[in-house]
Amino acid sequence: MKRIILHVDMDHFFTAIEERENPELRGKPVVVGADPKKGRGVVSTCNYEARKFGIKSGMAISRAYKLCPDAVFLPVNYELYKRVSDEIMATLRKYADRLERWGLDEAFLDVSSKVKDYEEAEALARKIKKEILEKEKLTCSIGIGPNKLVAKIASDFNKPDGLTVVRESEAKDFLAPLPVSRLIGVGRKTERKLKEMGISTIGELAAFDPSKLADEFGKFGLRLYLMAQGIDESEVRDRDERKSISREITLDEDTGDLEFVAGIVDVLSECVYKELLKRDFSFRTVTLKIRYEDFETHVFSKTLPHLGELRLLRNIARELLLLNAENKKIRLVGVRVSNLVPLKGQKKLDFVNFKTP
Template identity: 60%
Template sequence: MDSFFSAVEVRENPELKGLPVIVGGRIGTEEEKTAEEPERKIRGVVSTCSYEAREYGIHSAMPLSRAYKLCPNAKFLPVNMPLYKRVSSEIMAILRKYADKIEQVSIDEAFLDASTKVHGWTDAREYALRIKREILEKEGLTCSIGIAPNKTIAKIASDFVKPDGLTVVEEERARDFLAPLPVKKIPGVGPKTNEVLKKMGIERIGQLASYDVQKLVAKFGKYGTRLHLIANGIDESEVEEEWERKSLSRERTLAVDTKDASVLNNCVDELAEEVYNAIKKEGFVFKTVALKVKFEDFTVHTRAKTLKSFHSDLNILKRIAKELMTEFCDGTGKEKKIRLVGVRVSSLGVVDEKQRRVVTS
């Protein structure tokens, strides 16, 4: 979907049309609101912004405080996740009708296996236009579609023309389509990998395609092989309909950095309760509890403990999470201040009521 969160907000509130709209952060609590500056005090980043806001240099992941300085007259809205989730499931229901298989990859993105629905590359374009038309008519939202012989190229293609784009990459043209693109366009190549590749003299996908695989493997391990295949237009991965949860977590950036053990322990308790409620809702039991801490200098540390058997008790979750916390605030006062706390459970199992035992994958 094109700038999904802000597009939904504009749809719900048409006066916003044509204005710079910035969605990010949350609604401030009463405490935070009574502070001198009511709105922008909250630590947060831009989730999504309208194309009008992008004109000001605003983009996803930018601190809200900076976005505010770049465009103080923009409409700033908190993230309204329940609304976007509702719209998302309506869109996914539309997509499902068009696909042999569908894999939802995020709230606003999905892969469709259209192998039997599309007959040739000319028909592919018609097919995509039908999808775009139905989403626009029923939801009043635009999207960008990429159609290609495999998932990776389809993803890159969907990003090629935006917003309201449609890019069809025929199998015979795949390598030529990829060759001139920068390597960062490959999903999985982030800032670090991009930098390493640059030092090797590889900036475009075409250069990666003709590079010695052995050297790529020496540098990147088995990911090197995959990179080389992708650059050559090869990706055999399937559209996977089933998704299995492997962990569940809640984390919170504090309003102010602290080393106060009671504040931190309260926070851990709250997060543990949220994690507990969430896993209970989904019917999970857990074996591993992990605590995450981000210090004021942004360094991140984690500590984990795996239990001998599965548990589903809130008090156990709280106790272990707080035990793991002690290492970071032992009360000596020498520690750095803490900015964020997170609680996560993993090694999940599902209780099979009939057999009265825990089932894991």
């Protein structure tokens, strides 16, 4: 069956919310991210005024500060953005057969049964944009296409406050001139590898020998080839349950003091556990993450034969640290739990065949 997919992408979401909450910020360059005084960390989002100075998300905050010391630098107010995001997702959900959240500020909507053609899809997109603007005083850009890939690239095509429709018959030509890095799943590494093979644009990828792509990238090679033809069969899926919960922190200064780091690990374990309780989940796997001063990063994990609780989480995280830490200064530590098991009342536990401790 032919599908019609919308990709809704909020415009510079975090800074747009900050401007809405504090109109004095409008017209000024605004950067949401790490504290430039501390100097460690990156830009989370910046508005279009800040982009004029060359600031981009993901950039080191120290560099952003050098590019524009007069910009307004704000910390990340995650709770606020999450609340606004939840409201927007609730609005979007009304119009979709299925909705897939993609971060706080993006979503895919499968509207195949809600509209009969691209004209109706476009009208629906306009309605959604209007409703979000009225309710939230925020703008978004929407892409419409025959699949997630095309919809996503379309939403990025005309920003901010854009609306781009790409029909199935137009998809291949639409993608051809764009760089391969626009494809979902093509990051820095894959982009470099493709460049070494003489492939820079999606059009070049589409014309390449798929068996050579399979040799180089395995299963992903075929997917790359298909995406370049504008083909993407992946479903829009409501992700119901969370698969993992984690907390990590980059220390203000690298340290070789393991007991100090172990204290941080205790705190992270408690934060993670609090989140578990809130969601009424237990866990079976604990993962400890260490990043050293040279940026080398390792993860170590341990899976229990039964459900864990706080004391166990703390002890295992600590043990994984002390057992595995090398004699190098540590930059970051993190604690993650996975193999999550819902605890909706004790009754649900009957489904779970784990021995109790």
